[in-house]
Amino acid sequence: MSSPIAEIRDLTKDYGTVQALRGVSLSIESGGIVGILGPNGAGKTTLVETIEGLRTPSQGRVSVLGIDPSREPRRLAERLGVQLQATELPPDLTVLETLRLFRAFYEKSLPANEVLAAIDLTEKSNARNRTLSGGQKQRLAIGLALVTDPELIILDEPTTGLDPAARRDLHKIIRSLKERGRTVLLTTHYIEEAEILCDRVVVMREGKVVADGSPFELLQRAQGGSTVWIRVDKELDPVGLFRAGAQPTGREDDYYRFTTEDPAAFVVALGRTLQEGNLTLLDLRMKRPTLEDVYLELVGTRSEDGDGEGS
Amino acid sequence: MRAFRGTRALTWAGFLSTVRSKAALFWTMAFPIFLLILFAYIFGAGEAERVAYLMPGLWTITVISSSFFGISMSMVQERENGTFRRYRVSPLSPIALVSSFGLLQVGILLSSLLLQGVIAWFWFGSRSAGPIWVLILVMLFGIFAFVPLGLLVGSIARDMKTAPVLTNLLFFPMMFLSGAAVPFFVLPDFIQRIAKLLPATYLVEALQGVVVRGEGLLQLGGPIAVLLTTGVLGLAVNSLLFRWESTQPLKKSNLLIALGVLTAIYAVAFFIAPDLRMSIAPSGD
Numbered sequence: 001m002s003s004p005i006a007e008i009r010d011l012t013k014d015y016g017t018v019q020a021l022r023g024v025s026l027s028i029e030s031g032g033i034v035g036i037l038g039p040n041g042a043g044k045t046t047l048v049e050t051i052e053g054l055r056t057p058s059q060g061r062v063s064v065l066g067i068d069p070s071r072e073p074r075r076l077a078e079r080l081g082v083q084l085q086a087t088e089l090p091p092d093l094t095v096l097e098t099l100r101l102f103r104a105f106y107e108k109s110l111p112a113n114e115v116l117a118a119i120d121l122t123e124k125s126n127a128r129n130r131t132l133s134g135g136q137k138q139r140l141a142i143g144l145a146l147v148t149d150p151e152l153i154i155l156d157e158p159t160t161g162l163d164p165a166a167r168r169d170l171h172k173i174i175r176s177l178k179e180r181g182r183t184v185l186l187t188t189h190y191i192e193e194a195e196i197l198c199d200r201v202v203v204m205r206e207g208k209v210v211a212d213g214s215p216f217e218l219l220q221r222a223q224g225g226s227t228v229w230i231r232v233d234k235e236l237d238p239v240g241l242f243r244a245g246a247q248p249t250g251r252e253d254d255y256y257r258f259t260t261e262d263p264a265a266f267v268v269a270l271g272r273t274l275q276e277g278n279l280t281l282l283d284l285r286m287k288r289p290t291l292e293d294v295y296l297e298l299v300g301t302r303s304e305d306g307d308g309e310g311s
Numbered sequence: 312m313r314a315f316r317g318t319r320a321l322t323w324a325g326f327l328s329t330v331r332s333k334a335a336l337f338w339t340m341a342f343p344i345f346l347l348i349l350f351a352y353i354f355g356a357g358e359a360e361r362v363a364y365l366m367p368g369l370w371t372i373t374v375i376s377s378s379f380f381g382i383s384m385s386m387v388q389e390r391e392n393g394t395f396r397r398y399r400v401s402p403l404s405p406i407a408l409v410s411s412f413g414l415l416q417v418g419i420l421l422s423s424l425l426l427q428g429v430i431a432w433f434w435f436g437s438r439s440a441g442p443i444w445v446l447i448l449v450m451l452f453g454i455f456a457f458v459p460l461g462l463l464v465g466s467i468a469r470d471m472k473t474a475p476v477l478t479n480l481l482f483f484p485m486m487f488l489s490g491a492a493v494p495f496f497v498l499p500d501f502i503q504r505i506a507k508l509l510p511a512t513y514l515v516e517a518l519q520g521v522v523v524r525g526e527g528l529l530q531l532g533g534p535i536a537v538l539l540t541t542g543v544l545g546l547a548v549n550s551l552l553f554r555w556e557s558t559q560p561l562k563k564s565n566l567l568i569a570l571g572v573l574t575a576i577y578a579v580a581f582f583i584a585p586d587l588r589m590s591i592a593p594s595g596d
Contacts (some may be wrong), residue, residue, distance in 0.1 A: 052400050075400045077325055082400040088393045092331040104320030105401040128331075144397070 011060035035198035081153040091130035104229030135166025222289035245267035321411035368516030378461030386465030440525030443475035459545025485511035
């Protein structure tokens with residue numbers, strides 16, 4: 001548990017004059033779900049494909065399960081589960097036949113029906129791949145990553161282009177991998193996905209890591225204050241609140257609205273104010289910065305300035 | 312052992328895909344039969360002996376068209392659409408992958424050729440002058456020579472746009488100059504000399520040797536040697552040119568080696584090959 005499952009040091013990758021990665025260092029411990037979050041062109045796919053051994057680093061060191069992916073990709077492949085951003089499945093094979101095909105590539109592999117159960121495709125086992133829906137195809141693509149029961153599973157944008165229900169199904173499958181003690185590394189450009197699914201979020205921008213931590217830790221980094229709405233039964237004297245650093249931003253219906261950098265101090269001051277003025281607090285609402293706010297601050301813009309990364 | 316398991320599984324998957332695809336079934340089974348019937352009635356008037364005389368050319372056309380347009384195209388397609396890329400992140404080796412294409416192609420081709428033979432035998436009543444086992448052996452040598460060449464085209468062609476250009480460039484000279492489509496003895500002398508550079512010529516020669524002249528393996532030693540050499544060199548060169556992704560550049564040095572080897576095949580064929588007996592018009596004795 002102590003030694004990392006993947007270790008990346010000062011990784012750079014150039015495509016001609018374009019620098020896709022500009023010095024990425026990352027250490028991934030065993031267990032849990034790590035999400036790489038960033039807009040298109042941030043270098044997410046280049047990063048995971050370098051970890052998979054599909055791309056050779058320009059500079060820097062990569063070690064995955066103690067193996068250098070660019071030197072011994074096939075030895076690494078034996079212990080690594082990969083779902084590529086686009087997976088082309090043989091259209092005329094059935095789901096079961098496709099799994100059996102991939103099982104034959106590995107030294108050790110799980111029984112096909114166990115994989116089918118894990119990706120919730122048992123009922124579709126005899127359906128031809130060409131008849132599968134987008135979500136089912138993606139589940140099969142993840143199933144192919146699971147046939148060898150790998151320690152590390154890398155999923156490149158597993159939910160992109162899926163409808164919300166299919167996305168939720170995939171989230172369930174990915175969580176179950178974590179529950180079985182596997183390590184999952186996934187890329188996404190959905191903030192909500194990173195927030196609800198990942199134990200750790202690595203935010204990338206223009207080939208660099210700009211933030212790294214649990215969703216909760218990233219929230220702490222939020223700049224800009226929380227907004228607080230309070231409703232009391234009589235006229236409020238806000239001087240105490242001002243002293244605690246709150247800024248009045250007007251009234252909304254019966255509510256006083258403030259912003260504050262320090263919600264804890266605000267609440268303490270509010271208690272005192274209520275007591276001194278003999279007021280009753282009827283309602284209190286607070287809106288803290290979301291992960292999305294943090295993300296937008298970090299990557300500057302949410303707009304997709306895609307440079308054709310991946311695909 | 313494991314490489315073998317991967318090859319076997321891929322070959323089986325390829326077989327299932329072929330059997331289930333109407334287009335693939337048409338090209339591998341219906342088309343060769345169609346070609347045979349067309350040849351037999353147009354050029355052979357449906358007569359047993361004349362059809363027998365046409366069979367070597369027909370088999371050769373089947374071998375080269377299937378080798379060049381069958382696997383080479385599906386290889387290029389699977390590389391282009393990213394199927395190979397998915398295999399690349401598994402422990403599957405390039406040799407296991409290419410072998411599966413080769414094995415599938417050998418199986419498909421052999422069934423096409425035998426099917427044509429069976430129809431010629433039972434429908435037209437054609438007979439081979441030489442023993443059937445020699446005939447089947449020569450077919451296998453032909454398949455062994457051409458399947459690697461098809462794989463080679465599949466490795467060199469960058470995408471589905473360049474692949475047909477490349478295959479047609481190889482296919483048409485082989486079809487018309489080798490004596491497969493046009494009787495060899497009617498070709499002018501200088502064309503015959505160029506035809507000696509094409510491996511297809513030696514397949515027609517060997518097949519005619521068995522079917523028409525009733526020759527044994529020893530008498531066919533020259534053409535068979537050319538076919539085997541073509542196959543061995545084709546396989547060797549294949550390992551140099553394999554690419555997982557169509558975006559990967561071909562190494563220029565490897566491409567040069569490949570071209571050099573191919574030139575060598577033909578040069579050898581040109582110099583050591585015996586006089587082709589099919590260049591003499593049948594006297595009708």
